[in-house]
Amino acid sequence: MKQTPTSIRLPFAVLIIFLGITFLSMSVKGQVLPLDPAVKVGHLPNGFTYYIRHNEEPKHRVYMYMVNKVGSVLEDEDQRGLAHFMEHMNFNGTVHFPHNELVDYLQKAGVRFGADINAYTSFDETVYELPLPSDKPDILREGMLIMHDWAQSATLDPTEIDKERGVVLEEKRLGKGAGERMQRVYWPVLLDNSRYAVRIPIGLDTVLDNFKRPTIARFYHDWYRPDLQALIIVGDINADSLEKVVKTMFSDLKNPVHERIRAKYTVALTGKNQFVAVTDKEMTSTTAEIIIKHPMLPLKTAVDYRKAIIQNLFNQMLAERYAELSRNVDPPFVGGGAGITGFMGGLDSYVASVNAKPGELEKGIKAVWRETERVKRFGFTATELERAKTAYLNGLDEQLQEKDKTSSESFVKEYQAYFLKDIAAPGIVAEAKLTRGDLPGITLSEVNNLAAEYITTTNRVVLIQAPDKDKNTLPNELIVNNWLRSVETENLSPYKDEVSKLPLLAVSPIPGKIIDEQQNKVLNITTITLNNGVKVILKPTDYKNDEIQFSAFAPGGTSLYSDADYQSAANAAGVIVSGGAGNFNTTELSKFLEEKQVGVAPYISDRYQGFSGSSTQKDLETAFQMIYAEFNEPRKDSVIFKGIIEKSKAALANRGNDPKNVFNDTVSAILSNYNVRRTGPTLEKLQEVNLDRAYTIYKERFSDASNFTFTFVGSIDTNVIKPLLEKYLGSLPSTNGHEVARDLGIHIPEGxxxxxxxxxxxxxxxxxxxxxxxxxxxxxxxxxxxxxxxxxxxxxxxxxxxxxxxxxxxxxxxxxxxxxxxxxxxxxxxxxxxxxxxxxxxxxxxxxxxxxxxxxxxxxxxxxxxxxxxxxxxxxxxxxxxxxxxxxxxxxxxxxxxxxxxxxxxxxxxxxxxxxxxxxxxxxxxxxxxxxxxxxxxxxx
CATH class of the missing domain: 3.30.830.10 (Metalloenzyme, LuxS/M16 peptidase-like)
Incomplete structure (x- = not known):
């Protein structure tokens, strides 16, 4: 993309000299960020655009995307659904691959239809995806031919059209249900009766059943044209030679003689507020969304990028607030949250949403809106912002560390957004430089000002969805507005950011010793045995520069407990870990981990108990501390437990309304011969979960480390990890119980x-x-x-x-x-x-x-x-x-x-x-x- 020229003109020369570097700096920040120099970008005389980049992750693979600024909003009234139908037809016959030969050829090349080769159609775009082996020149050549055919060489055989009608109608059938029926009602309200409200990509049955070839051919010839298309190629290829092929092959694409204008449709901001409540007998919960629409934040310049960082920090801190609220003893909702997010039609939105408990919609809406109002009135705290900044920078550092290991598909998605939505793609090095320059200077007032900017009283839509049985008790617009106003006049207190100054571990481990070490040179695997019986498998790799994945298992699991204890056993890991670990309750632990790139989760499955997790090299010791804490220092939190049970009960209340839930529960029951451990969730089963029993079972499952095997894979430095193994795993308790899982005889019945x-x-x-x-x-x-x-x-x-x-x-x-x-x-x-x-x-x-x-x-x-x-x-x-x-x-x-x-x-x-x-x-x-x-x-x- 061209850079916007600076605003320097001769009449202002004296002013420029006076302002000096400040003016020039502001001018640069206002320029459009240049595209990542690692990608070759070109525009052919016919308007066709290409992006080509060499990238070796994964090796011997290339990703080709044909991206079209073409979607369902461009359909004429007699074409509703044909943008998506056209996508299907590109797989059902092109000049060089008639009928179904394309899919057949690609399957022979080892490309799976639906999993590898795929496409999608949205309101404003249609994108075709083709991953191929890049070390086979003949397949690479055919891939380029497929891209060319997709651009403008579909045959639109009437016989194939008629065969595909049923397939598209079956795809449409998959989307039917409560959500789709309710959307038909609220969509026009939400989108202010814009073009988007009447151009759902899946289309109309009346069109799909009856259109003739000339109707879809008209859409194809009007809109599948080079000035609206881009070819993106990223992979283990020679970018220079492939660029020559693209220039030769795609220069022959033609724009229509009488070219239709590609209108840019939008959703208008009318300044009015709207309300819509819809019900359906298959709806399983009552939800409410308060959607406040705003013009979309562009992301083209350095100034825009800084605003995006501020927005991300705002959302990150707000999410933590709602997560903490959900952990109350009597949480006010099943789920709730808020944040600034994308909308459509050139708009962004602030959305506050709640999944309410049955009969408690007022309580849920007020609880969600109360936190929104608290942020608007008092803002965030300095400590919250510092944690968020650290977490943001850590995430950026991780991306920068892995810049040479970034997947080709990630680059493709980036260039796709650049072409379709004009979103800057300067590359991770430039982004890191921008972030490091911007982040320290972002002030608390700048982040807090977003609340006043986005949480406004106009262009607001309140959307309520509920089961039919609650139809007569749903509030109207006046009542909901009164609920919101009552919150806005409450005597709220500022949020207190309570952070523990204690270390994670209550007790310092007493290290053990490595007593044996075996090498498998073929697979580059080291097997270590510690003095307490713990086995550790180490496989160092260079697949990522700074990624360590790990897991652990030991035999036993829930199989060792009776049916009466099963619910407590099956839920023990989730219940106990939700209470925190070591010196930290769950909120303190969340804040402690927010600044780190680490995650550890215990589990208890049918036949095993153990851990799974990941870490960077810098935070590896924290990961070991987490394992030790969750093994040796679990916490039992009755407040958190009661909250989990209350939310779970509420989630079950209308579960049987959904046909898919009923079918899946029946399937599980039949395939397990109606074993109580496999039948669907019920209130009765929920009541069987006992906190004390779950805690006891958890402690039992993690009382003997001698039967555990830990596996670490990734960017491991064996000299660094070995002392950590001895300190944290070698100190775990060992009874040498050597338990084995029981065979419960649960399997699919015969006959x-x-x-x-x-x-x-x-x-x-x-x-x-x-x-x-x-x-x-x-x-x-x-x-x-x-x-x-x-x-x-x-x-x-x-x-x-x-x-x-x-x-x-x-x-x-x-x-x-x-x-x-x-x-x-x-x-x-x-x-x-x-x-x-x-x-x-x-x-x-x-x-x-x-x-x-x-x-x-x-x-x-x-x-x-x-x-x-x-x-x-x-x-x-x-x-x-x-x-x-x-x-x-x-x-x-x-x-x-x-x-x-x-x-x-x-x-x-x-x-x-x-x-x-x-x-x-x-x-x-x-x-x-x-x-x-x-x-x-x-x-x-």
Missing amino acids: RIEKTIYKGSEPQSTVLLIFSGKFDYSAANSVKLDALKEALEIRLLQRLREDESGVYSPSVSEQTTKYPQQRYSFVIQFSCAPQNVDKLIASTLDEIAKLRNDGPLQENVDKWRTEGKNSLEPQLKTNGFWLGYINGQLQNNEDMEQVNHYNALLDDVTPASLKEMAGKYLTGDNYIRLVLLPETSLRRN
Whole structure:
């Protein structure tokens, strides 16, 4: 982007000399921030824009995005929904990839449809996403051709249009429900009947069902044009050579001879206040939002950037205030908060929102508004601002530290916002320089002034959503306004920022000793044993410059407790950690951690107890202190506990209104053979959670460290971490109990089960088909089951979506376990029209029968194999993958070097071996069919 010229003119020369450097500094701050110099940006004569950047995270990968300043607001009345439909059609036939050849080609290249290759349409934009391997020149060339086709070469075959109607209508069906029905009512009010209120991207059934090719072709030729398009390419590529290709390939794109003006639509600020209350029988809670609209803050200059920092600090401190309020003994709401956020149509907004307890809307609204009023009246404190500044700078430092490890996709999103929304993208080095220059000088009064600027009495919308049964008790506009005014006249006191001066730990640990150390040079893993029996796995990596991820586990978990104790055991970690740790209660702990880049969370699952967390190198000792405190010095806070229970009760009150909740709870019950540990949440179960018992169980689970294994992956300095291991982990208590988890016998029941659940008013259905049973567990068989899953998903995508136009996105998942029993589950899921359920289930079972009788097509096995190899390569360069892999191998007693043989296992899979797997595991002997249908279907039956 061009820089705005400075305002220096000769008649003001004397004034300039007088003002000197101050004037020049102000002028520079008013300039548009230059784009990150690391990205190549160009504009072709036809108006087409490109951004190209070399980046090696991940290696051998490139991300290509075709970005269009084209969305549903540009539709004519007879085109409502066709901006989104056009997005679909670009996958259903282009000049070089007719019909479905595009998806087929990309699958063969190892790119997954829906997971890797994707697109979206919004009000003002349509974006196509394509990640590809960059070390295969032929695939890279084809990728550029795909981008070119997406820009202007869709064929819009009438046959493909008709086939895609059903798919788009099924996608629309997925969005139906209480939220969508209520939105139809409040959307015009919220958006002041602007263009956005009548151009929802999904469109109208009447258009989607009946439009002809010329109507969508008109939209395509009007708006898919080079002066509204940008190609963004970031990845492990040669940017110079690729720039030449872009200039050659995309210069032939044409703008229309009679070019329509691309209007910029906005939501008007009328100065009036509005109120809307809507109800629905499937709504599960009563919520209220107070939305105060303002012109959007631009983010183009250094001045804008400073304002954005102030806004972020404001939101950060306000969020902490509401978090503290939610921890009251009798919290005034299920959830609540406020802050400055984006809106749409050129607007920002201050939004105060509450999820109220049943029958307590007034209390909830007043509580949320009271904190807003407190901030407006008294502002924040100096100590709050200093903590927020430190946290902000720490986050920035972390980004700067990882600047050479930033993912390509992150850069793509940045340049996308630069092109579409004119949001500055100067790069992290420039941003760090701006922040370090601005942050120290930001004053408390500047942050506090935002409250007066944003919390105003005009352009305000009050939106209430509630269950139908509460319709007659909802307040009107006058009543809500009176509630707000009553808060504004209360005798409020300023917020007191109470910060503990104590150290985190109440007792200083007595260090233990490392007694054994083993090296696995193949995987660069060190296994350490401490004198109390704790085992530690260390895997130093350079995938991030300053990231350490860790976890811990020990056998036992909730399996060691009776059904009567289960609710207390299952909730023990969450309940106890919410009370704080060591010398700090939860509020003090939150303030202590706010300035640090560290997180530690204990857990108690079915078969294990342990920790998960992450840290930077600087805050690693704090992470160890947190582990020690949560292991040795947990806190029991009855006030926090009562608040959690009260909020949980309120959240359950109307849970059964939602058809999805009812269906999911039924599924969980059936698949666990109605075991009380797997059935849905209830008030009765909530009442079984006992604080004293939960505390005892927590202490029991973390009383013996001898059975714990800790794994640390990332930017580890072994010389630094070893003394910390001895001090904090070597000092943990040890009884050498060597507990093992119990087999509770909870698994999917055998035999054939069919159940239909009737719930909901929309004509939509959900189908689950489950195959399960005992499994001959091995790495090879697990890989084959994954291949079988992928082969079936490819076929269902082709048949149910493309051929029969009956679903939007069918999915297949599989899961295997080695302990406590070797078992598997194979789950097919899709949503569809109620009248198509039986037909689509029959088609699915027919495809499964083909797998059993004939095996999958070789080309589908090849697609799976290529995708598997492509996806593994970048995963191997992430700390998260290794942390999960190491823990999984340890818990399953599997060979740690198995990962090095993964590609060989993939190569061993053949259609014949998958036919054998299907014949063994998809017989239908253990088959469960679960269907959600609307209540109207029950009445018809």
